[in-house]
Amino acid sequence: MGPISLPALGGFRYVNKLVDEKTKWKETFLMKTKRDAIKALQLFNQSLVVPTRFRLDCLRGDKGTECTCREFREYCLQIGAKLEYASTNTPQQMGANERAGRTLAAMVRCILTDSGLPQFLWGQLMQTAAYLSNRVPHAALGNITPYKALYGKDANLGHLRAIGARAFVHVETHTRNLDSKVWESRIVNFIETPYARQDLTPSNMAGNDEVGLRSSTRVPDHAGMRSTAKVDKPSLTNQSGRDTAVKPKTIRELRRLALYTDTPLADVGHREERFDFLEYAFVANNTQIHGRSEGEKVKTIPNTCKKAMELPETKLWKAATDKEIKSLQDLKVYKLVPRTDVPLGHNVIGSKWVFKVKPENTHKARLVAKGWNQVPGRDCGGTFAPVCRLQSIRMVFAIAAEKDLDVIQLDVKTAFLYADIEENVFVEMAPGYEAKNMEELQLVMKLEKSLDGLAQSPQDWLKTIDSSLVEIGFFPLKSDTCVYIYDHNNTVVVLTLYVDDLLIIRGGAHHQPGNYTTSILDRFGMGSCKPLSTAGFGPELSVKQPEETLLNAEGKQRYQAIIGSVMYLAQVTRYDIMYCASQFARAMSNPSKIHMGAAKHLLRYLSGSRDFSITYKRGGFDLTASSNANGGHNTDNGKSMSSYIMMMSTAPASLKSGLQSLTAMSTVEAELVASALAMKEVIFCTNMMKELGFGSEFSSAPLFIDSTATLNVIGNQTFSGHTKHMALRFFYIRKIVKEGRISIHYIPTEDNLADIGTEYLNKQRHQYLIDKIKNFGK
Structure with a gap:
C-alpha cells in the first residue's frame, strides 16, 4: 500500500499488509521502500507465526517487484511457504487483503478526524487500526474476534482508551515540592501489555532517568496538526507581521507550540526500555534540546567525503x-x-575519512586505512599495542606524591604517522583526492610511515618511540615494559606509555575522573537525574531472566554502552562501584529489563558522586593489601566473588573485583583463591617498585584476611581430606610467605577494605568503607 505523499513519522511511505485467511488476523508493517517487504515478511514469520507454533503454508500476493524479487522468493522457499501470484489487474483474487486495506485506511481517516492528531502520524494510526480490528468480532468467524481465533482466548480490552485522549507520563525531574511530576501527552498507539501505551508527548525528556533521546534527521510536514481545545494559540509573528523562528524557552511553551500550532517542528523520539514502546517529543527549528544549550544547532557528522561535501x-x-x-x-x-x-x-587497502567536530567547534578530518582487509604475514605483522597497566599509573602517582615530583601528561599528535613501516603496504588514495599520472594510470599510496587503521600501526609506533627513549637514556622495566625510567647524574624521571599518551613524573598527586563521569551521564541522558546514595541494586542478579523481559537489539546496545563506560571508571578510580560493574558486565550478552534498571540505578549513584577521587598524599609510602571472597553467592553457578585492594601513599594503588574462575567447595577455598590472586598482585607491585629504586620500602608487604580458617590452613604444613585438592595454591602461597615477601594477618570483617568489592552493601556499610579507605593511615 503506497507510496503515500505525506511521509509517516520516521520517513515511512509504504504499508505492508499481511492477513491470515483462516483467523483473519491482520498485521501491518511500515516501510520506507518496497525493498523492505522481505524484512516485513521475516518479522511477521518470526514474531507471529513461529511463536504460535503455526507454519506459513501459502503466501498469496500481486506481481509487484517486492514479491517477485529473488530474495523474497528464496526466503519463501527457505521457510517452506508456497508462493502464489494474483493475475495482473485482478485484485479480486486477493479480496481479503484488499478489503482489509480499505478498512484500515477508513479507520485511520476517522481517527485523524475525531482525534485532531497531525496527519504525519498515519503510520502509527494504521498499526492502531490493525490492533483494534484484531479485537473486533468478525462475521466470517461466526462473530468471534481474530484474537480469539488465533490464541484461543478473549483479548483483554481494559487498557483501551480513546485515541488522542490525554495521558500523563510520570517523571522525576521536579526540584521543588509543588513542581509538576507529570508531562501531558496524547495516546497514539497500543501494545500487547495492558499497562503500556504509545504516547505522543511534546515534552523535553532531558534529565529523565528512565529514557534517552535520539534525534530524527527528517522534518515532517505538520500541516495537519490542529486541536479542538479552546486555548490561546501562541503568537508566531513578529511586529512586522512576518513569520519568525519559533524558539521555545520553557517546557510549557514547547508543549503549546507542539500541540496547537501549524509550525513545522522536528520530531525527537525516545524509547522507554521497561515497556518497549515509542514515545515522541517535538523540538522547534531542528534544535536538539537534550544535552545541548538552548538554540544550539544539531551538528550533522558525515560518514563519507561525498556527504561532507x-x-x-x-x-x-x-x-x-x-x-x-x-x-x-x-x-x-x-x-x-x-x-x-x-x-x-x-592487496590495495581501501581508505576512508573519519570526521569529527571538536567541542570548540573545530572541524577535524582524519584519513584512516581499512585495516580489516589486511593479510597477516603479507602486508601486516604484529599487532601489539603499547599499553601500561593501570596499576602502574596509580603507583606513579603515589611516587609523585611521596617525593613531591611534578606530574606531566603528554599527548603525541598523529603519533602513528611518525612510525616507520616495515611491510610493503599499498592504500587507495583518499576519497575526493584520487589522481592519475601523465600516462593516465591510476595512482595509489605506497606507505613509508604507518597510518591510522592499519593493524600493525601500534606496534610500529612502539618500536619507534622505544628506540628513541632508549637512545636518550630511558630503559623499560621488566615488570611492565611500558614503564620507562631515566636515572643519570642524580636525575630520575619515570615515564608511562599508553599508546600515544605519556605520563611523566619529575606535588600531592590527585586523580579525579569527574569530567569523564559527567560525560557518561550526559551521553545517556542522566545528567539531571535524581542522585542515589548506594551503587548496588540489590543481591546478585541472575543473567538468566524470562525471555519476555529481555531487551531488544537497541536496548541491548544501549546497555552494553552504559556498562562499557562504567567498567572503565571502575578499573581506573571508582573502587566504590567495582562490584556492581563486575556484576552487571556478566549480563552484557543478553541483558533484561531488570539489568537496565540496575544500570540506571548505578548512573544515578554516579550522578551524586561526580567529585569522587583518589588522592595520594605524602606518608604511608609502603604497600598494604587486603583480600576477601563472598563464598558462592552467584545464583547462576555458585561461584564466589574475589576482591583485593592495595593501599599505597594512603590511597588505592591496585584494585580488582571479579568472579572466580572455579567453583569453590567451601568458604575456605574461596578465601584461599582470593588471597592467592592478591598475592600475585602484591608480587607485581613490589617488583616494579624495586626496579624503580624503592627496594627497602617494599621488600615485604602485609596481606590482611578476615577468615581465621584460611589463616590456619595457610599456616598448617599438612593436608587434610578437605584441603588436598588445593595443594598447588598452598605451595605457591607458602613459598611466598616463607620467603618473607608477604606476611599474613587477620582483620575483622567490618574493617576489611576488600569487602567493598565482594557483595552488595547497604548505605551505612558502603559509606563506612569509603570513609575508611579515604582516611587510610590516619
Whole structure:
C-alpha cells in the first residue's frame, strides 16, 4: 500500500499488509521502500507465526517487484511457504487483503478526524487500526474476534482508551515540592501489555532517568496538526507581521507550540526500555534540546567525503581534509605509485575519512586505512599495542606524591604517522583526492610511515618511540615494559606509555575522573537525574531472566554502552562501584529489563558522586593489601566473588573485583583463591617498585584476611581430606610467605577494605568503607 505523499513519522511511505485467511488476523508493517517487504515478511514469520507454533503454508500476493524479487522468493522457499501470484489487474483474487486495506485506511481517516492528531502520524494510526480490528468480532468467524481465533482466548480490552485522549507520563525531574511530576501527552498507539501505551508527548525528556533521546534527521510536514481545545494559540509573528523562528524557552511553551500550532517542528523520539514502546517529543527549528544549550544547532557528522561535501559546512570539511592531506605530505607518509606497480598478490587497502567536530567547534578530518582487509604475514605483522597497566599509573602517582615530583601528561599528535613501516603496504588514495599520472594510470599510496587503521600501526609506533627513549637514556622495566625510567647524574624521571599518551613524573598527586563521569551521564541522558546514595541494586542478579523481559537489539546496545563506560571508571578510580560493574558486565550478552534498571540505578549513584577521587598524599609510602571472597553467592553457578585492594601513599594503588574462575567447595577455598590472586598482585607491585629504586620500602608487604580458617590452613604444613585438592595454591602461597615477601594477618570483617568489592552493601556499610579507605593511615 503506497507510496503515500505525506511521509509517516520516521520517513515511512509504504504499508505492508499481511492477513491470515483462516483467523483473519491482520498485521501491518511500515516501510520506507518496497525493498523492505522481505524484512516485513521475516518479522511477521518470526514474531507471529513461529511463536504460535503455526507454519506459513501459502503466501498469496500481486506481481509487484517486492514479491517477485529473488530474495523474497528464496526466503519463501527457505521457510517452506508456497508462493502464489494474483493475475495482473485482478485484485479480486486477493479480496481479503484488499478489503482489509480499505478498512484500515477508513479507520485511520476517522481517527485523524475525531482525534485532531497531525496527519504525519498515519503510520502509527494504521498499526492502531490493525490492533483494534484484531479485537473486533468478525462475521466470517461466526462473530468471534481474530484474537480469539488465533490464541484461543478473549483479548483483554481494559487498557483501551480513546485515541488522542490525554495521558500523563510520570517523571522525576521536579526540584521543588509543588513542581509538576507529570508531562501531558496524547495516546497514539497500543501494545500487547495492558499497562503500556504509545504516547505522543511534546515534552523535553532531558534529565529523565528512565529514557534517552535520539534525534530524527527528517522534518515532517505538520500541516495537519490542529486541536479542538479552546486555548490561546501562541503568537508566531513578529511586529512586522512576518513569520519568525519559533524558539521555545520553557517546557510549557514547547508543549503549546507542539500541540496547537501549524509550525513545522522536528520530531525527537525516545524509547522507554521497561515497556518497549515509542514515545515522541517535538523540538522547534531542528534544535536538539537534550544535552545541548538552548538554540544550539544539531551538528550533522558525515560518514563519507561525498556527504561532507553536500552539507552547508562544505568549506569547513574541505579545509579539514586539505589540512590532513598536507600533514601526510609534510611527514612523507606515502609516495604515489601507479596501480600497475603493486606486486602480484598484494592487496590495495581501501581508505576512508573519519570526521569529527571538536567541542570548540573545530572541524577535524582524519584519513584512516581499512585495516580489516589486511593479510597477516603479507602486508601486516604484529599487532601489539603499547599499553601500561593501570596499576602502574596509580603507583606513579603515589611516587609523585611521596617525593613531591611534578606530574606531566603528554599527548603525541598523529603519533602513528611518525612510525616507520616495515611491510610493503599499498592504500587507495583518499576519497575526493584520487589522481592519475601523465600516462593516465591510476595512482595509489605506497606507505613509508604507518597510518591510522592499519593493524600493525601500534606496534610500529612502539618500536619507534622505544628506540628513541632508549637512545636518550630511558630503559623499560621488566615488570611492565611500558614503564620507562631515566636515572643519570642524580636525575630520575619515570615515564608511562599508553599508546600515544605519556605520563611523566619529575606535588600531592590527585586523580579525579569527574569530567569523564559527567560525560557518561550526559551521553545517556542522566545528567539531571535524581542522585542515589548506594551503587548496588540489590543481591546478585541472575543473567538468566524470562525471555519476555529481555531487551531488544537497541536496548541491548544501549546497555552494553552504559556498562562499557562504567567498567572503565571502575578499573581506573571508582573502587566504590567495582562490584556492581563486575556484576552487571556478566549480563552484557543478553541483558533484561531488570539489568537496565540496575544500570540506571548505578548512573544515578554516579550522578551524586561526580567529585569522587583518589588522592595520594605524602606518608604511608609502603604497600598494604587486603583480600576477601563472598563464598558462592552467584545464583547462576555458585561461584564466589574475589576482591583485593592495595593501599599505597594512603590511597588505592591496585584494585580488582571479579568472579572466580572455579567453583569453590567451601568458604575456605574461596578465601584461599582470593588471597592467592592478591598475592600475585602484591608480587607485581613490589617488583616494579624495586626496579624503580624503592627496594627497602617494599621488600615485604602485609596481606590482611578476615577468615581465621584460611589463616590456619595457610599456616598448617599438612593436608587434610578437605584441603588436598588445593595443594598447588598452598605451595605457591607458602613459598611466598616463607620467603618473607608477604606476611599474613587477620582483620575483622567490618574493617576489611576488600569487602567493598565482594557483595552488595547497604548505605551505612558502603559509606563506612569509603570513609575508611579515604582516611587510610590516619
